[in-house]
Every structure is written in structure tokens, then in C-alpha cells.
Amino acid sequence: MKGKILVIEDNEQNLYLVRYILEQKNYEVFAATDGKSGIETAASLKPDLILLDIQLPGMDGYAVARNLRKNPVLAETPIVAVTSYAMQGDREKVMEAGCNGYIEKPIDPDTFVEKIEQHLPVKHKR
């Protein structure tokens, strides 16, 4: 296994898609379907990277990112936002909330993994 990735995503199909793509590339994938459980899982799991949907039921992705950054254990963990919010200024809002990167939906399976690996620590790279 190349590393642990936590995916926080409420849409079942999208979660399946991302999990499938990442597992194909030998990543260990963990999932959470809302912000609250995502924060809890992240704290116990200490993943190598977190993929975060912004539009989540209840607590939204911005709040989740800010909350994750408050935990000293996760202070350095890369967080990549995956969102269909394509408005201009969304990128800035996402970065302000504490994310390291931003991938727009719909994702392109051909380039998705490559984009994520830019944010992973060197040891996990191919």
C-alpha cells in the first residue's frame, strides 16, 4: 500500500468512483459521508492525505477544513478540496479555510491521481 487516503464525500456514486480510481493505484482508501464523522475518522486514522468535498450535509467543507487544521496532529496533513463549486473566488475561499489544493468536479480519471500525488509527501510518489 502506498498510503492512507481519507475521502470525505456524501454522494455514494462519486465516493465509489474516487475509491475505485485510488485503489487501482494501490492507495488504502477510507471514507466518511459527512463532516463530523470525517473529522473523527481523520483524528484516529491520521491519513497521509484528505480528499474533501465542499458541499456536505450539515457542516460544510470549509468548516471541516478549518476544524481539521485546529488539530495539531493534522496540522501538516495535505487536504485537497474536490468540489463542483466552480464559482470564481471559490479557490481562494478553499485555500483560506486551510486546504492545500483544489480539484474541480467533474474529475478526469486520466489526470486525477497525478493531481493528488502533487500534494503527497515524497516517499509515496512513484
Added chain:
Amino acid sequence: MKLKARLLSLYAVSTILIMVALGVFFYSTLWEERISSVRYDMLNQLQHIDFSLNDFFTEVESDVNALAVNEIIRSKDDGNFTSFLNADEKTYKYNIGDTEQKIIDIMNNYRITHHYVNSVYMGRENGSFVRSHKRERPTRYDPRERPWYKLAENNPGKTMKTGAYPSLTTSDVNIGFVRALIDERGMFYGVVGADVTLVKLTGYILKFMTNPQGKLVLLDGDGLVLAGLSKEMLFKNINDYSPDLLKIFMQPGQQVASVNIQNEKNYVFFINSTELNWKIAVLIPSENIEKPIIAQIVKTISGLLIGLILLSILTLIGLDIYIVRPLKKFMDETDYIASTSDLERSIDIKSEDEIGLLAKSYNQMITTLRITYKSLKDTEADLIEHRDHLETMVEDRTSQLQAANEKLSAEIKERIQTLNELAVAKEHAESADRLKSAFLATMSHELRTPLNSIIGFTGIILQGIVGPLNDEQKKQLGMVRGSAQHLLSLINDVLDISKIEAGQMRIAHENFSLGQTIEKAVESARPLAEKKGVDLAFSISPGIDTITGDRRRIEQILLNLIGNAIKFTEKGIVKVECEQKDGEVNIRVIDTGIGIRAEDMETIFQAFRQIDSGLTRKYEGTGLGLSICKRLVELMGGKIWVTSVWGSGSTFSLSLPLERKDA
């Protein structure tokens, strides 16, 4: 009165200034004169005292010499001088013989006739002591041990002067004149001496003082007070009186100096007596030196003051006669005119001076006023007549205006009501519009979520990761992906237009290379052109460099225009040109396609407009692309327009400012 008061104070100030200046000047000049005259006078007197003292001491010296050669005093037989030696130490009763008594008489006689001589005495080698008068408090005494005795013994043949010494028996300070007694064979057998008391010397020298303003002081070489000052200071060092004074005396050659003694300024004048090695000085309080000067200054200044006061009084009288009274006349006249408006009087001043001239010109002015006033009165009467007529006219017009005004007010009220209704309607419309835009934005977003998995999964399957596909499956899945991507672009367009309409579209501000952006757009459209067999070319004129704006949006516009051009061109060429001119960049997308009909030119940039439903079927698209382009260009401060010839091609042009100025 005011004028007089001012002049008076001017006089007072200048008088004070003159007095002070004169006082200072007189004081400094007179002081110099005074001090040098006092100095001359004092030093003269001191020289005189010195001379007299020398004279005096010479006289005492010769008297002692005379005593020393007196045959009776010179009596050689020690047997005659036993009374002192044999005297009872308790009672001091002396058994005096004839010879001794004779000597005592001579001595006492001398003492009485020379009042400054305190005592005359003789000491002898056998230890006996003879004196002109009895000692007041006899004690045991050996003359041979006394300094005066030794002084004479060591200097035979000369009369010696002792230093000043305090008397053993009285509070006096004495100076002794002593001489050794030597017999025919040269044998020393005693000393004869006379004491001059300094208390008496003080009285003596004071006789020489013709100027009683100061105190005379006589000092020995070490600063001991020998005479003068007070009795308490006698034989004490002058340092106890004033340390400064001692310092002055110890400086060689100085003859005059000022010194503070007991907080009083004094002048000291002194000379060094070379014969005696004494100092003779006089102390004068500076007040005593100043007194005559001050008196003189007061006299001079009083005289001047009286003169100035007289001058002031005369000037004030003159002022009153020549200026104040005529001015009063003027004032009375002007007051009279102010209260009565009577311009028939004139001023009667006949003098030839400035006041007289003023009166003349005043009278002329009054005459002119009189004439002017009269003509004004006439005009006023005319005006009153006109006014009465005017008032009626104004009343008429006013009532007309009021009527018109009321009518207007009613109209305005009606208009305002309409405006309010319109504002409410506009508010409703705007709120509905905002709701529509928000709805579209949310919808677009919701549509993208399922599209994500459609495009994602078809992509994975097409990659062959899940399992191998046959050609037909690949073709059909490719169509699914194409349709999904088309759907996505439609949604993106709807999202863009709704964002623009909701006022949420923000334009980035970054520096980027326009040339590279054009090239990138052209290259990403090239596969489409090649597929259709249309040539695609671009030319960028030199000098196009970095511009400031939103790179992604400009790329989006270019892709749209180039895509449209390729879409509507069946054969020929699509060309992109770019040049810079007057702070703007101009980009043209030129095609040789079907062109646009003249009647469609106006609506082509409007949203949700289809040029031709038949065309839409043939060329897929929402009809939103150009509308989005136009709005984006305008948001960036630019312009977009089209020229076209139906059937032979279109040219879409846009111009953008190099530096965007925020609206």
C-alpha cells in the same frame, strides 16, 4: 481728551527713558573721576602718615638714646639695684634706694611728658628691673629672659625696635625701643628701653586723617593689626576681620581694591611702608564714595525733569488750542447733522493750517451733499409713486401664481405616487431576477454532481481498467462521454450567465502573456478544425507582450469565438489576428463561413436567442456563448462587435484595454 492722554504718556515714557539713560551715563563717568580722586587723596594721606610714623619712631629712638647716655641711669654699681631682687614675693614691697629713686623719677618724668610712651624701664645683668611706674599686677619677672633684653644685648651700640607684642601686665600692645648699656671697657651690663603702646599710636595716627569717611588700619608684615579698626581687633590678624582683605594686602604693589566686608562693599587703599615693613591702609565704604556722585546726579536730573515737565505742559496747551478745540467743532457739526439731517450749516475756521484746509474741504463736501440730497428727495418722490402702482401689479401676479402653484402641487403629488409604485414594482422585479439567478446557480451545481460520476465511470471503463471492450462498446461509450461533456458545457454556460446576471462574476487581475494565451486557445481548437478540414492560422503583431486582466476568461472567450468560427465554416480558413493600438489590444477571429444575415446582427449577442431553429439543429449550442463573451468583455472594460457578409464569412472583433481600470 484721549489725544492729550496719549501725548502725555508719550512724554512720560520718553522722560523716564532719558532720565534713566542720563543717570547711568552720569554715574559711570562721575564714578571714574571720583574713584581716582579719592585714590589720589588717600594715597597722599597714607604717604604722609608713613612719613610721620617714621618721624615719630626716630624721635622715640633718639629719646631712648638720650636715656642711655644719662649718667644717673648709666650708674654702674649693681649694689644700688637690689630692691627688685629682694622684694617679698607675696607683697612686692620694694625697698628703693636714692639712686634708683632718681632713675625712676627721670623715667617717669619722661613718660609723663611723652604721652604716647607707655613705660620706661631698665633691666640689668644682675637680674634687677627698674620701671617708670609701678606695675599694676606684679609677678615674678626676670628681665634677662625677655626678648627685648636679648635684642639689645645682641645689637650693642644700636637702638633696636622690637616687634609688636602684647603687654604682660595690661591689655595693651607695645613696641619697645631698647638699647644696651656698655661701660668704658666695653662690658655690657644692662638695657634701657621705652614702650610705645599701640592704643596710643592709633590715636596718634588718626590725627593725620583729614578724611573721616574711612577707617585707618596699620598692619605688620604678617597682617597683624597694630593700630586702627576697633580695640578688639588689636594685635589680631586681619584675617579674622576679613580674609579677602588679607589676600589683597599680601599681593605686592597693589594700592587700591574693592572688597566685601560684612556684606558691605568697601574700597581699600594702602601703601607698604618700606622703612617699617608695615602696611598702612584706609577702608572706605563704597557708599561714602558714592554719596557725592548720587547727590550730583539727583541735582542734574531734577533740573532736567522740571524742564521736561514745563515743555510737556506747553505742548499740551498748544495741542488743545490748535487741534483739540477745532476737532471738537467738527464733532459738534457732524453730531448736529447726524441728529437733524440739516445740511444748511457750515464750519467757521479761518486758520491757514491743515485744520483750516480741512474745514474748507468739509464745507465743500457739505455743499455737494446738500445738492445730492435734494435730488435724491426728488427721485424718492417719483419712486414712491411708481411703487404704489407696482404693488397692485404684484398683487395681481401673485394671485395668478398661487393658482398655478396649486395646480402644479397636485400634479407633483400624483407623479410621486406613480414613482413610488414604480419603485415597488422595480424592487419586485429585481428580487425575482435575483431569485432566478440563485436558482440557476444551484441547479447547475446540482446537475454537475451526477455528471461527475457519469464522466468519471465512462472514463475508467474506456481506459480498459475494468475489463476489455469491443469496438462497438468503445464507440457507444465514447458517445456517452461526448454527450455528457456537452451537457457539462451547457451547464457551465447556464452557470456563467446566471453568475453574470446575479452580479457574482468577478474578474481576476493578473499579468500574463496574451500571445501565449492566443496560441494555447488556437492549439486546443486545432483537432476540431483538422477533423472538419478547415485551415486554422493565427498572427500576432510584434510588440504584444504582457497585459493585465483575467487570463482564464480571455481564454474562454477566444475558445468560444474560434469554436463558433470552425463550427460555421465548411471549407476555407479560420484566422486569428492580434495587434496593439492606442493602449488597447485588438483581436479578430475571421472565418470564411456562412456569415450572418443583416437582420440577425442586432440580436446575435443576446442571451437565449437562436438565429435559426434549423441551424440550431445542425449546429449544436445553447446560443449562450456569444452572450457570455459580450458580458465578459464588457466586465473587462472592452468591446466586442461583428461584421459579416451573408454567405461569405464573419469577423468577430474585440478590443481590450491593456491596463484595466476598475469601474
